[in-house]
Amino acid sequence: MDFSVLYIGSGQASWNGAVPLAKTGVKIGVIEESQYGGVCSNKGCNAKIILDKPLELINRVKDMQGRGLDGVPSVNWEDLMAHKHELIVPQDSHGKARLDNAGITTITGHAEFVDAHTVSVNGKNYTADKIVIATGLRPHQLDVPGKELFANSTDFLSLPHMPKHVTVLGGGFVAIEFATIANAVGAQVDVIIRSNRILRQFPAKYVAEVQADLKARGVRFVPNMNVQSATEGEDGQIELTGDNGFELTTDYVLDATGRIPNHDQLNLEAAGVKANNHGIEVNEYLQTSTPNIYAAGDAVDKKTPKLTPTAAFESRYLTSVFKGENDQPIKYPPISEIVFTSPRIAQVGVHLDEALAQPDKYEVTEASYDGDWFRQVENEQGAALSLIFEKDGGTLVGAAEKSNNADNTINTIVPYLAMKMTKEQLNDLVYVFPSIEYTLQRRLPLV
Ligand SMILES: Cc1cc2nc3c(=O)[nH]c(=O)nc-3n(C[C@H](O)[C@H](O)[C@H](O)COP(=O)(O)OP(=O)(O)OC[C@H]3O[C@@H](n4cnc5c(N)ncnc54)[C@H](O)[C@@H]3O)c2cc1C
Numbered sequence: 001m002d003f004s005v006l007y008i009g010s011g012q013a014s015w016n017g018a019v020p021l022a023k024t025g026v027k028i029g030v031i032e033e034s035q036y037g038g039v040c041s042n043k044g045c046n047a048k049i050i051l052d053k054p055l056e057l058i059n060r061v062k063d064m065q066g067r068g069l070d071g072v073p074s075v076n077w078e079d080l081m082a083h084k085h086e087l088i089v090p091q092d093s094h095g096k097a098r099l100d101n102a103g104i105t106t107i108t109g110h111a112e113f114v115d116a117h118t119v120s121v122n123g124k125n126y127t128a129d130k131i132v133i134a135t136g137l138r139p140h141q142l143d144v145p146g147k148e149l150f151a152n153s154t155d156f157l158s159l160p161h162m163p164k165h166v167t168v169l170g171g172g173f174v175a176i177e178f179a180t181i182a183n184a185v186g187a188q189v190d191v192i193i194r195s196n197r198i199l200r201q202f203p204a205k206y207v208a209e210v211q212a213d214l215k216a217r218g219v220r221f222v223p224n225m226n227v228q229s230a231t232e233g234e235d236g237q238i239e240l241t242g243d244n245g246f247e248l249t250t251d252y253v254l255d256a257t258g259r260i261p262n263h264d265q266l267n268l269e270a271a272g273v274k275a276n277n278h279g280i281e282v283n284e285y286l287q288t289s290t291p292n293i294y295a296a297g298d299a300v301d302k303k304t305p306k307l308t309p310t311a312a313f314e315s316r317y318l319t320s321v322f323k324g325e326n327d328q329p330i331k332y333p334p335i336s337e338i339v340f341t342s343p344r345i346a347q348v349g350v351h352l353d354e355a356l357a358q359p360d361k362y363e364v365t366e367a368s369y370d371g372d373w374f375r376q377v378e379n380e381q382g383a384a385l386s387l388i389f390e391k392d393g394g395t396l397v398g399a400a401e402k403s404n405n406a407d408n409t410i411n412t413i414v415p416y417l418a419m420k421m422t423k424e425q426l427n428d429l430v431y432v433f434p435s436i437e438y439t440l441q442r443r444l445p446l447v
């Protein structure tokens with residue numbers, strides 16, 4: 001065999017486990033058809049957070065007007081895009097160097113299965129004892145006449161100039177994060193959603209508040225609407241039609257209607273690997289229907305959120321299995337999630353809406369920050385934290401926050417949940433004062 005372990009895809013689900021495994025002397029190959037490091041590094045999280053940064057800063061500056069700060073800066077999209085390129089373009093070569101430096105053989109090209117132990121790339125066959133499918137997702141394209149006029153998330157992340165009128169299709173993570181960015185940069189933004197709810201996985205109450213805030217800033221939402229066609233007008237604008245005679249003329253359409261698995265291009269049948277529209281089917285050891293073939297990250301059909309930290313966790317889990325250090329099924333810790341709106345919404349553990357629907361099982365307390373002096377230093381209004389306790393035993397099992405600092409608060413709570421800490425133990429922790437964490441501790445109903 002050419003390799004002990006051969007990874008298809010070089011994203012978070014691959015390198016996080018492949019690099020430490022290679023360092024133990026195991027012979028490893030990684031195949032990548034596009035950019036090394038995968039979506040998050042090159043056309044996902046990293047690029048997005050660079051474009052979001054000025055918005056976050058501007059919102060904080062707005063809150064401080066008349067409280068020590070005068071004047072609100074505006075976003076220079078072209079400069080911001082140049083800054084993004086400067087940081088993101090090298091990620092591909094850094095991603096490859098990370099593998100090369102660990103002694104991993106990198107193979108550039110499109111991989112397809114020949115059989116359960118053989119993968120073909122550019123007409124050459126490579127054999128391996130074990131193969132890990134870590135091929136991720138690609139943007140879904142709405143199937144309507146004129147769909148070629150639509151841009152996707154990758155296009156938006158390299159948009160040279162912000163159009164005057166941006167129309168976003170979808171109400172998920174990408175749709176709402178990018179609508180928030182386009183609005184802050186000065187575009188008129190319309191968001192067309194096929195249902196009447198955006199960001200379904202986040203607490204309805206906080207989502208409604210964020211949506212109301214976006215509306216107040218000029219974002220228009222078109223609920224319960226299916227786009228039916230797009231045509232290009234003479235002036236280069238895009239004319240959309242939809243249900244019940246709906247028409248909209250716009251400069252730019254971002255199709256943010258979700259992401260679909262790449263496994264349809266892997267010739268899985270040759271290896272006997274089962275998959276469906278949601279991803280590769282795996283057992284609780286991330287093993288596919290063919291025992292020597294595993295899958296990790298976004299490529300997997302799973303209930304766990306398809307995020308970078310979960311992909312990295314699964315990759316590290318597989319390494320512990322391959323090293324013979326772990327014979328247990330994968331056991332996910334509480335997974336935290338955040339949507340980068342302004343303010344952010346973040347959550348971990350039991351979801352707030354699920355807890356509110358089961359009052360016999362959960363006790364929910366909401367701690368408003370409006371009366372908290374430290375949170376008022378930045379004059380943020382309407383920030384709130386919900387804590388979910390199991391009635392039986394009183395353990396903290398979930399939390400959700402809507403605020404500029406939601407990421408920090410939820411990250412602070414992650415170990416509380418993972419270590420199943422009691423109220424008394426939480427009370428005994430000592431944090432820097434003043435700080436977000438100290439404030440959080442005072443908001444917890446501890447004793
Ligand atoms: C716009 C956007 C913003 C995001 N923001 C966040 C965020 O803020 N936080 C967060 O946690 N997550 C975010 N995500 C999700 C995150 O990017 C993914 O969860 C993560 O990249 C999954 O890693 P992965 O390794 O499973 O797959 P990927 O990163 O998709 O890597 C798969 C790799 O496999 C390669 N590949 C596919 N098929 C083949 C083949 N046949 N042969 C060779 N190579 C192949 C692909 O080219 C790709 O490089 C975002 C995603 C997008 C699109």
Ligand SMILES: NC(=O)c1ccc[n+]([C@@H]2O[C@H](COP(=O)([O-])OP(=O)(O)OC[C@H]3O[C@@H](n4cnc5c(N)ncnc54)[C@H](O)[C@@H]3O)[C@@H](O)[C@H]2O)c1
Pocket residue numbers: 142169170171172173174175177193194195198199256257258259305306307338339340
């Ligand atoms: N902050 C983050 O962590 C972050 C940010 C961006 C993306 N991501 C990840 O990337 C992935 C993809 O995000 P996304 O926003 O592309 O997908 P999504 O699944 O979050 O949202 C897709 C949206 O498109 C709509 N939609 C789907 N099919 C449609 C159709 N035929 N017509 C009209 N609307 C349709 C859905 O109702 C939904 O509102 C997710 O797994 C997410 O976890 C995470």
